[in-house]
Each structure stands twice: as structure tokens, then as C-alpha cells.
Amino acid sequence: MFRTLSVAAVTAGALALGACGSGGAAGSRDYIRAVGSSTVYPFGTAVAEQFARTGFKSPVIESTGTGAGMKLFCAGLGYAHPDIENASRRIKKSEYETCAKNGVKDIIEVQVGIDGIAFGESIRGPGMKLTPLDVYKAIAAKPFGKPNAYSSWRQVNPALPDMPILVYGPPSTSGTRDALAELIMEAGCKTDPVMKALKDSDEKKYKAVCTQVREDGGYVDAGENDNLIVQKISQNPRAIGVFGYSFIEENPESLKGIPMSGVTPTYETISDFSYPGARPLYIYAKKAHLRPIKGLPAYIAEWPKHWGPDGILKKKGMVIAPEDVRRKNAEIVANMTLLNPADLK
Numbered sequence: 404m405f406r407t408l409s410v411a412a413v414t415a416g417a418l419a420l421g422a423c424g425s426g427g428a429a430g431s432r433d434y435i436r437a438v439g440s441s442t443v444y445p446f447g448t449a450v451a452e453q454f455a456r457t458g459f460k461s462p463v464i465e466s467t468g469t470g471a472g473m474k475l476f477c478a479g480l481g482y483a484h485p486d487i488e489n490a491s492r493r494i495k496k497s498e499y500e501t502c503a504k505n506g507v508k509d510i511i512e513v514q515v516g517i518d519g520i521a522f523g524e525s526i527r528g529p530g531m532k533l534t535p536l537d538v539y540k541a542i543a544a545k546p547f548g549k550p551n552a553y554s555s556w557r558q559v560n561p562a563l564p565d566m567p568i569l570v571y572g573p574p575s576t577s578g579t580r581d582a583l584a585e586l587i588m589e590a591g592c593k594t595d596p597v598m599k600a601l602k603d604s605d606e607k608k609y610k611a612v613c614t615q616v617r618e619d620g621g622y623v624d625a626g627e628n629d630n631l632i633v634q635k636i637s638q639n640p641r642a643i644g645v646f647g648y649s650f651i652e653e654n655p656e657s658l659k660g661i662p663m664s665g666v667t668p669t670y671e672t673i674s675d676f677s678y679p680g681a682r683p684l685y686i687y688a689k690k691a692h693l694r695p696i697k698g699l700p701a702y703i704a705e706w707p708k709h710w711g712p713d714g715i716l717k718k719k720g721m722v723i724a725p726e727d728v729r730r731k732n733a734e735i736v737a738n739m740t741l742l743n744p745a746d747l748k
Contacts, residue, residue: 432482433697435462439472439489440578441627442518442647443684447489449719454705459698464489468627469578477502480689486696487703488687491518491578491647492585496747503744509690512742514732515706517722519648519673520582520680522661523633527640529564531556531661535679539591541568542622544615547595551617568621571632572645579629582682583645584614587663590679633658648673648680649720673722683724690739700739707733 437447444466455461467475469490476488477498488494494512502510522538524531540546540559556563573579592613593599601609616622625632629646636644637657644658648668651660660668663679672678686706693700709715710729717723724732734740 431695434460435487435696435699435702436465436485437462437487437489437686438465438467438475438485439487440469440491440684441466441573441629442491442579442649443489443515443686445649445719446515446684446716446721447487447686449715450702450705450709453709453715454698454702457701457705459701462487462702466627468574468576469581471576473498474501476687476689477505477507479505480507480691482695484689486689486692486699490685490687492581492682493685494687494742494747496744499742499744499747507689507691510742511688511690511703511735511739513686513688513703513706513735514683514724514728515686515721516684516710516716516724517673518682518684519668519678519722520579520586520682521646521648521651521668522663522680523636523644523646523651523658523668524642524661525637525640526657526659528636528643528659529566529640531563531643532665533563533661534560534664535587535591536594537563537591539588539613542570542572542616543588543592543613544617545612547592547598548612551619551621553621566641569639569642570622570645571625571635571642572616572622573629573632574624574626577627579645579647580616582680586680586682589613647720648722652720670722674725681722684721687742690741693739703739704736707736 444464447464451462451464469492472488473494476485478484502508522533537560541553541556544551553559553568555565555567557565572583598609598613625635629650632644632646633650633654636642643661651658651668666672666678668678668680673681688699688703710723712723
């Protein structure tokens with residue numbers, strides 16, 4: 404069953420904000436604060452710009468990465484804490500439990516669109532064609548349990564170019580990094596039946612072997628600024644970048660997508676999830692903040708106005724969710740329906 408808050412509960416939340424919040428005059432603020440995904444960041448700022456035209460102060464959007472943003476979002480209620488979390492993956496059960504321990508129990512989850520964790524190279528690159536197994540062997544710290552000794556792509560796969568492994572990607576705080584681990588690296592790791600069986604017998608060890616990234620220079624943590632990764636690989640035709648698909652869409656003069664298992668990252672292949680790295684994008688909001696934070700309900704309601712086939716988010720590079728998904732999430736926004744934690748993993 405989904406839950407809704409009574410007026411009394413919302414009022415209690417407002418009082419709690421006044422009691423525990425800080426920031427701004429008299430322990431309050433008159434603007435919305437959002438944290439989280441660098442992938443969702445350009446979409447959040449685009450919606451914020453449209454929202455500001457309606458007469459409200461423009462929300463402050465911070466690109467912290469999904470994981471780091473979840474920690475800030477879940478730290479508590481009050482003016483000192485963010486109202487919105489932008490996320491390039493779904494909130495984890497463990498994160499929700501942290502939220503709940505800190506009083507953040509009533510959360511609204513809205514899927515705002517789709518993106519793909521894309522692999523790209525310079526327009527002057529060699530025309531790489533990869534598989535999840537190639538990626539796993541190239542960037543895992545201990546592929547199949549052994550220290551990574553691969554230094555060139557040809558060692559990983561004889562069909563690949565003889566050039567050094569150099570992958571610029573997101574940090575561990577990023578939802579894009581989580582997607583890299585879950586959608587690509589684990590898929591490559593599980594091609595080995597022993598690793599697939601390890602997931603059932605020792606999940607902690609399985610995660611370490613299948614998702615831990617090498618730290619010897621083959622994989623370079625480029626931080627939360629995906630534009631920096633774009634800049635790095637556009638200047639180096641022997642490097643590969645990992646980022647949200649929208650960055651390839653927005654930089655066709657300098658970047659090209661790398662096919663994964665024969666499927667090139669495009670709007671169509673991400674939209675129908677045939678591309679292995681396709682993933683949904685979300686925003687999360689605290690229901691207790693809806694009244695005391697000026698304009699918060701209106702800001703959330705601004706998203707459905709722009710996530711359709713003719714909306715500004717598509718122009719910004721977002722892959723539009725199917726009509727039934729948009730309709731369902733528009734209803735969540737209209738009713739401010741709460742996330743059911745029983746659905747989380």
C-alpha cells in the first residue's frame with residue numbers, strides 16, 4: 404500500500420523544519436536545494452530555469468554524484484538539508500533505511516526519464532567495439548579473482564587495437580559508476596560460471612571481484628564533472644570515456660559512441676533498452692519539506708511539463724520515457740504519492 408500524509412503530519416514536519424533547520428534568516432531559506440547526480444544535473448538546471456520564470460527563486464542545484472547526494476539527502480529534515488535528490492539510479496534499500504533512521508521516512512520518487520551509461524571515444528578514435536567482458540577485463544582490479552595484468556586492449560581481446568588501456572570515468576560516489584558496475588562489469592564477470600555461482604555463496608566477495616575498479620592508472624577517476632571527461636577524451640584519441648549518453652548527444656563534433664555487444668548507444672537503443680547500459684533517471688523529494696520550502700511542490704510539478712517528446716529535456720539530451728511511464732509518474736507528482744520502501748532492493 405502506498406502511504407499519504409495527513410495535514411497534521413505535514414504541519415508537524417513544518418514545525419520540525421523550524422526546530423532543527425538552519426541556514427538563512429531565522430533558520431529558514433526561501434529557495435529549493437537539490438543535490439545528486441551529475442547526469443541529472445543539466446536536466447535539473449533546465450527545469451530550474453523554467454521554474455524561475457514563474458516567479459520563484461531559482462533552485463540551487465549541486466552536482467555531488469548520486470551516492471554522495473543520497474548521504475546529504477538522507478542526513479535529516481530541516482533547512483540545513485537538501486529538499487531534492489537527483490539520481491541516475493534508484494535509491495537503495497540501505498540508503499532508505501539510513502534516511503528513515505534520520506527521520507526522512509516519507510519520500511516521493513519520480514522517474515523523470517531515461518539515460519544510458521555510454522562509452523565514448525574521440526571522433527578521431529580507432530572505432531572501438533566492446534563487450535561487457537572486454538570492459539570488465541580491462542578495468543576490474545582483479546578480473547576473475549586475479550590481479551589485473553592487462554596493459555593494452557589487444558591483450559584483453561585480440562580483435563581490439565594495440566593501444567594502452569586508459570579509461571576516464573566517474574568516481575565511486577556517482578550513480579554512473581554504480582551503473583557501470585551493475586550493468587556492464589557484473590555482466591562481464593558473470594560470463595564465468597564460477598563467478599556467477601560466487602554471487603550465491605559469498606556475495607561480498609563476488610561484489611569485490613566483479614565490481615572493484617583498478618587503481619593503477621588504467622581507470623582514471625575524473626570526478627563528478629562529466630564535461631571534464633568529454634574534454635579529456637576529445638583531446639586524446641587513444642582514451643575512452645564513461646558518462647551519461649546525453650554528453651555524446653551534445654558533443655557530436657568531438658565524440659562518438661562505442662558499440663557495446665554490437666549495439667551503438669543512440670536515442671533509440673537507449674529508449675527501448677536494447678543498449679546494455681540503459682537506465683532510468685529519478686528525482687526524490689521529502690514530503691515533510693513540501694509546505695515549509697517555498698515553491699517545492701510547484702518545482703516538482705514543473706518536471707512533467709518538460710519530459711515529453713516536445714519538451715526541453717529531450718532537447719538537452721534526455722531520452723524520453725515511454726508514455727505509460729510518463730503517465731504513471733505524472734500521477735505520482737499530482738498526488739505526491741509516497742515511495743513504498745518494500746519495493747526497494
